[in-house]
Amino acid sequence: MIKWTLALLLIACQQLVFSQTQEIDSLLQKLSAARPDTNKVIVLRRLAATVDEYDPAKAIAYGREGIALGRELGYLKGVAGCYLNIGMIYVQLSKFDSAIVYCDSAILVSEEAGDPKRIALAYINRADLYTQIRQFEKAHLDCRNALEYARASDDPDRIGRVYMQSGVIYFYQEQYEKALEYYNTSLEYFGDVGYSGVAAAVMANIAEVFVSQGKYQEALKESERAIVLADSLQLLYYLTSFYGNHGEIYMHLKDHANAEKYYKLALELAVSTENISDIALNRNRLGLLYMDMRDPERAIPVLQSGFELTNRSHFALERQQLAQSLSEAYAATGKYDLAHKYLRISSDLRDSLHTSETNRDILLLQTEFDLADKERRIDLLNANDEIQRNRIRQQQLILYFASGLIILVIIVLLLTINRRRIKQELHELSLRNSIALDLHDDVGGSLSSIRMLADIAAAHQTPADLLQRISVNAAETIERMSDIIWMINPRYDDLESLVHRLERFMTDLKGADMRTSIEVAKGLSANMRMQERKELLLIVKEAIHNAIKYAGGGSLHVVFSARGKDLVVEVTDTGIGFDLQQTERGHGLDSMQARAKGIGAGLQVISSPGAGTKIILRIPDVAEIS
Known part of the structure; x- marks a missing residue:
């Protein structure tokens, strides 16, 4: 899978910094000597954008201080910039509801300041946020608004960024021809002001579209354009990514010699900039290349070197990928004890990453629900106002x-x-x-x-x-x-009795090589009819039985929670999983679906080979939180 850099290259306020520690030191010196004027607001805004990777809480504090001072001075452009940067920090923290609040505030302040360029940038940022949480219609609407203000500012660069963001949205929607149309239009505007690093990113994005369509020769041409432009501008961070992606395209074409060449170029630049993440990524790429060339002995030292670099939790994904590759390489050389060791490390890290990803998905769903709920509340208020006016008449x-x-x-x-x-x-x-x-x-x-x-x-x-x-x-x-x-x-009839029943059932299981647990949200209760209680018990018992029988070990976790007034029960195992597309009737899935349908509930089964299984049951209008 090619590691492209879409989100990192979109917004002007998210500039890539190659010597961030030095810049932070310089900004802190300026801050200590600054007087309470607009220059201090600018320094605080830049600190919020630079410190976020190292200390998000401190970055947010700098941004809020800049907002307070900017308000006091009436410096609205600086206030809007601080709002934007804090919003992007909350995106990195997966706190999307807070991010939306700050992006909304940035738009309001920018409109108050009356600066079309700043307003366009604020809408682009919020469009990027909506894209990440899969709210594509809202993202397109923000891009249309951004384009209106960008044209009013008569700034080709800003217009080009709007078209670029629209291309990104269409790419995520898998509307590849539309994505190409908007990417190419953005390049026309970037050409009017002289190509920059953002233009190089667009070329790389076009290459990604071609890769997704299986058009590898066209992808090579666009990727080569991105490399030439980034090299002429000496954008080392971009070049590291572009070289690695170029090598990935050659891997698709089974051109091992050129793939190795570009992987090594990417690795050299990553080492020169001391970017551990990119060092690990490209060592893993080289290792997989040598494995594809059936030379595991050559792959092992490359992979081992990358693995030893990723000894901090910040690089969990890279460490997991390297551990998986090392396990395969050692297995290919017959060193099964080492293969098992790294397979266990990879499995543990994968479980941890899966949990983080699941939490992020839950946050996305909750954000989507909250947004819909707010919109319903607004509609309800409007409806109430209309009813009130009618009653007066x-x-x-x-x-x-x-x-x-x-x-x-x-x-x-x-x-x-x-x-x-x-x-x-x-x-x-x-x-x-x-x-x-x-x-x-x-x-x-x-x-x-x-x-x-x-x-x-x-x-x-x-x-x-x-x-x-x-x-x-x-x-x-x-x-x-x-x-x-x-x-x-x-x-x-109460939820507590149901939970006790399931706990007893799980305790009585014999020969089950699984760790089991049940979790109930604090203060949760449910007002269920006998039929709902019956089907809920049988569905969960069937899910537990299937996990014990088919999962092949691991852990089993049952969670009771509420989403609004809906009772949500999740049965998750970390077993071997299965392919939903290839699995015919069996595993009790049909009977569980029938039982759920009989009580008006929703049942979702999520599974894939090697990734465990999750069954989500959602019973409407029965949950209560005290």
């Missing part, structure tokens, strides 16, 4: 009388319906108590006797297989009957 007495009569009829109907419902619920409770008592005393006692007799017979060496089957069947029948008793007993 209704002045005729006959309308009031008719409204009162309708309300009276509704109240009577509701009281009647409520009375019948309460009577029905009392009858149902009585019936459930009676059935639970009968099942427990009669059927449960009989089945327990059957199992006891079967166990005694097995102890006296009568036909062992038959008696063992009797014992197992009786035990399973008792368990099912116990589930039925539990389902219809009103004492267990």
